[in-house]
Each structure stands twice: as C-alpha cells, then as structure tokens.
Amino acid sequence: MSEVENVTAKAPRPKGEPRFPGGPAADPAGSHHERRIRSFQPRRSRVTAGQGEALLRLWPTWGLDIDGRSTLALDEMFDRLPVVLEIGFGMGEATAQMAAADPGTGILAVDVHTPGQGNLLGLADRMGLSNVRVANGDAIILLREMLTPDALDGLRVYFPDPWPKKRHHKRRLIQPEFLTLAASRMKPGAVLHCATDWEPYAEQMLDVLTAHPGFENTQEDGGYAPRPAFRPLTRFEGQGLDKGHVVHDLLFRRVGRDGD
DSSP, X not given: OOHHHHHHSOOOOOTTOOSSTTXXXXXXXXXXXXXXXXXXXXXXXXXXXXXXXXXXXXXXXHEEEOOSSSOOOHHHHTTTOXXXXXXXXXXSXXXXXXXXXXXXXXXXXXXXXXXXXXXXXXXHHHTTOOSEEEEESOHHHIIIIXXXXXXXEEEEEESOOOOOSGGGGXXXXXXXXXXXXXXXXXXXXXXXXXXXXXXXXXXXXXXXXXXXTTEEESSTTSSOBOOOTTSXXXXXXXXXXXXXXXXXXXXXXXXXXXXX
C-alpha cells in the first residue's frame, strides 16, 4: 500500500492525529472556542488518491493553516505580486484558470473543503502555477488576525452558500460587518467581486454593498455587472444555467480613505 493509500484509508486514527500529516489541520484556529455564527459548514467527502498525494507533497510548500497566530507577509509569499483573496473556491478549477491567465497576480485561495484543497494544489502543480497559495480555515480569522490594512488588491466571493431559509440568513457572508472588515484590508481602488445564482441573495448583496460607505458600484446604473471575461464559467455555474438559474455579478470598488 502506498503512503497516500495508507493515509486515506478508513483505518481509525488516534484522536487529534491529522488526516494528512504535514497537511491541512482539522481545526487550525481552535475555532470551536469562538462564539460566532459561521457562514460556512465543513463538508466531509472522499479524498481521491490524487488529491491526497497533492496534499502530502505540496501542502508544506503551497498551503497554510489559518490559525490566527501570525501576520502573513504577502510580499514574501507572492514575490511582491499584487494579491487577490478568493473566499470559497470549491474544487479550484476556476481559480487555476484565473491564475494561469493572469500570472502577474497572486491568488490566496481559502476554503475548508479538503478534496478541493488537494485538487487545487494538484492543478496548480500540473499547470506550473507559482502564483497560487491555498489556505485552510475561516476567512474571517484570516482577514481579522492575519492580514494587515491595505494588504489586498482584490477580493473574490463566488457562489457563497446562499443559506436560503430565512432563519439562516444571518449566516450569509455578505453582511455589513463583513464588508467593514474586508474594506479595512483592501487597498483603495481594489475591487470586491461577488457572484451568485440565488436571486434573493443577489438582491441582499446589492443592497448592503450599495449602502456601505467603504464601497462604490463600478456600474454607472447602480446595478449588477456583466460577467467579466476573467471569471471563468464554472461547471457548477453551467449546471445552474442549464436549470434556468440567473447568475448575477457584483463589482464594487473600495473607496479612498476620505470615503470611510
């Protein structure tokens, strides 16, 4: 049995032992101690042999756990490239395509889905991408504890969980408090790009972004934006379009300090 097959087998592990030694931690920030409504749910699904191999081999170099204990030196991490934070990348296909199309921009991609983390690492390796880093954990802790003011040249939130039930709307990521935190970490002129195929969530996004003093709509009519060419059409998005879903893109610019 290979190392990857041995690690990914369903043999019981001692409590606290990581699933992938040297790979992403199960709870990097000890987040169960933090009393906050979460906008995400960790998903348990099977890690393929290829994804597991990528985690074991590449995580020590290209991965990082969001533990909230240190400030990231993005200039060193990305060799002084401008850096865009992507929150929630799924299986990473779109992230890899955007990184390949724009090698002059670093992408710090955050998710809690282990198969997706392994898949993106594998894609980046096969495509020869040096401008992608994969972060494991809570994006709020990353923004609040591990990034400095004006650290980001952009922020992408594509197809976040819509939490469709009314009692769960408070779990949606795009809320005034999140926007205030995000704005504090974005350079003036940096663009926050959101996309969703859930109409009520799109309407909420447009409302809260329009009302927030830290952002201004890039669209003169104050509405949604056409899908920009740099955002690939994902498999998930294509499936939604086949079902008649309407996808909305929102591009809002971080205003200067005098607009705070």
